[in-house]
Amino acid sequence: MFLLSKKRNVRDKILKLIESSQFSIDLWIYSFDDLEILDALKNANARGVTIQILADPEKEYPLELKSLGWFRKWEKSGLQHSKILIVDRKKVFLGSGNFTWYGLENDLNGYVSFDLFDSEIENFYSFLEEKFVSLNIPPFEFYISPAKGRLIQNLILREVDHSQSEIKYLIFDHFDSVLTSRLALADLKGIKVKGIYDSPVDTEGKFLANVFRNPSSEIAGDGNEETISLDSFGKGGLLHHKTMILDDQVLISGSYNFSISARDNNREILFKTKDPYLIDSYSKEWERIRWNAIPYKPIPFHVEEVSNQVFFGYSEDSISVEQTICRSDNSKEESFYLESGKSFFTSILEYDFSPTEFCKEVSDFSSSSSGFSGKKTNHPVQTRRFRENGILRSKKGNLMFISSERISEDFLPDFERKPVYLFMPIFYSIQSGNLLFPNSLEEFNNPNSIFLYQRGNGPIRIPWNTSENSISVVPNSTEGILFFEYDSLFLAFCFHEYSKKGIEYAELIHEIISFRESVFLSKEYLPAEKVPMNQVNNLGTYCYRYY
Known part of the structure; x- marks a missing residue:
């Protein structure tokens, strides 16, 4: 279900969810001052419902809220900026808006509400605890920052670069100059780029308005004046969306602003979906906001050319x-x-x-x-x-x-057309280069090519040979990632000394998994991938370790 900020619409949904709770309520909050929601939480607590709240470390909250159940503040740097309500570990409500009277009554926001299947509950909570790189719960792909903030930035840039006809977005804060450069490039390619900002339009939006060449591209301020009208909705407050719609085929939204602080510091939730209903609903919201928006007029000036060389x-x-x-x-x-x-x-x-x-x-x-x-x-x-x-x-x-x-x-690995799956070898020697595959991968003993990536270098093709059920590569590194190329996929594993954590390779593996899940239609996992996945949770590394 998609909800936008019509008066009472969102608040009523939140109240009904809280009132329906039977045994638990979990809240992730940034700002909170809505008295009706507070009363509903107090009533639930009086009924014996267990309440857990994760709040922002710098915000002040009502004492009555802090006395409900288990209240704790985000302990890492940055903001706890996600806005999530989960009732009975099943009913999920999340979006861009805060649990405040003004935010729910007057700001422009978008929310999604859905139920988890029993088989999805444990994974969703593990994801919120940042144990997973990302989480696929159809029709959503979920990402969380700051732990996986770079994955989110890369995902947005990748979707912008892959767009073919039109990019529409609604944004509260835009302070990512790399994203600005790719939106400008999209416009240069003839793609319509249409952005609506919370007024006043910020610096990155103004830059785009001044460099757009496609007459169909446009930057606008939301026109959502800070007034309150009892007989209408969508008036007053902020444009608080963080939403992008690409080619009417892909929707990206959540609490993640287009900013480096959202990437590196703040706890944010972002989702991507190709669900036609949600895309249509958010597109109608974009059109509704566009109706009242005020186009930003580029400042007439002589276009300064960049350096000659x-x-x-x-x-x-x-x-x-x-x-x-x-x-x-x-x-x-x-x-x-x-x-x-x-x-x-x-x-x-x-x-x-x-x-x-x-x-x-x-x-x-x-x-x-x-x-x-x-x-x-x-x-x-x-x-x-x-x-x-x-x-x-x-x-x-x-x-x-x-x-x-x-x-x-011809000399580069074909990662763009073949997914990469992880595995853990039974044995690997950095001295001899001998490698034993797990039993479940015996059929993969004869790759087409092998590539080595070392920290900051590669991937480069390396020589290898086979002997019965083992492979031998030329040993020339004490750490790295080996990629084994086959007709339809790659297999890969990383390796390092026992005393190390392989943090540099974990960063790349996170991006490998994110790229696979966002680019390739198949969401299948090879059973062999469970071993490195379990190991990273238990030992902190995906890699094969040797003494």
Whole structure:
């Protein structure tokens, strides 16, 4: 079920859910001051219903709310910004709105309500405890930040890049400049980009309005004046949505703003769905808000061109120091975006140049950059191979250069058309390279190719041979991920010393799983994948460990 912020509509749904509770109520809250909801919770508590509440660490809450059941505050950095109600561990209500009188009465929000099957309950709660990378409960794919914030950013960027005709969105906060650059690129490709912002339109929205070239693209303020009208709905307050609709085929929504703080610090819930009913409902909500929205008029100005030349500072053949990105004109402030890597290896790295600055080291990218890892040390961009298929663009989407050192597609693993599944070998020796597959994967003893990814380098094709039911690879690394390519899929496992945790490889594995679940239609898992999945929960690593 989809609900929008008509007067009483959402509050009545929340009250009915609470009143129907028989044994438990679980709440994740940011702001809370609604007295009717508080009374309903008090009545439920008096009936013997167990109430658990996770709240934001900085917010103040009514003493009566804090005295209900088990009340605790988010203990990590950032905001506890998710808004979720679960009744009897079965009935779920979540969305973009806070449990406040003003928010429910006057803000523009969207919510979904659904029931969990018995087989889904344990997984949903485990997901909320951040034990899973993502969770697929048809028709939803769920993601949570900040633990998996980069997966969310990468997912949104991937969907924007895959769009074919139209991108519509409703947003409260937009402070992700990498997303801005891809929306500008989509417009440059002829895709209609239509964004509605909480007024006043923020800086990223204004930038887009000033660089759009497609006459059908538009940026607008919501026009939701802060007044209260008793005979209408949708008037007053904020546009508090965090919603994107792509080609009328994909819907992304939840509590996640388009911001780096949402990615890195705040506890947020985001869902993706292709459900026709939900897409139609949210599209009608977009059209309803658009009817009252006020188009942002671009400020007439002479379009300043980007630097005449942008280039790598050193020849890749003779480089002995870290590579740099340089520009010929250092008279102005501007940003460039280096896109490199494919599928789950894709990174869009932002380089912000200040006036007087000619060059930046390739590891000196901004914190808003996307990719499976934000760590500047040992980042793949420092290796030549990662840069060899690089494309550099301006924030407006203009092409600045394509690397002249491009690798033939024949030498790259086909991750974009074949899903990757994890497994744990029975035995692997870094000395001999001998590898024994688990019994359930005996049929996979003869791969087409094998690739090795080491921290910050690869994947590169490596030699191998087979002997009866074992495989032997050339041993040349004490840690890494081995990818085994077959006709329709890849198998992969990571390995490291017993004393290590393999955190760098966990980041990549999270992106591998997210990419597979969002790109490939099949949601099947190989039974062999349960072993590394269970191990990460028990030991903190997906990887094969050796002494």
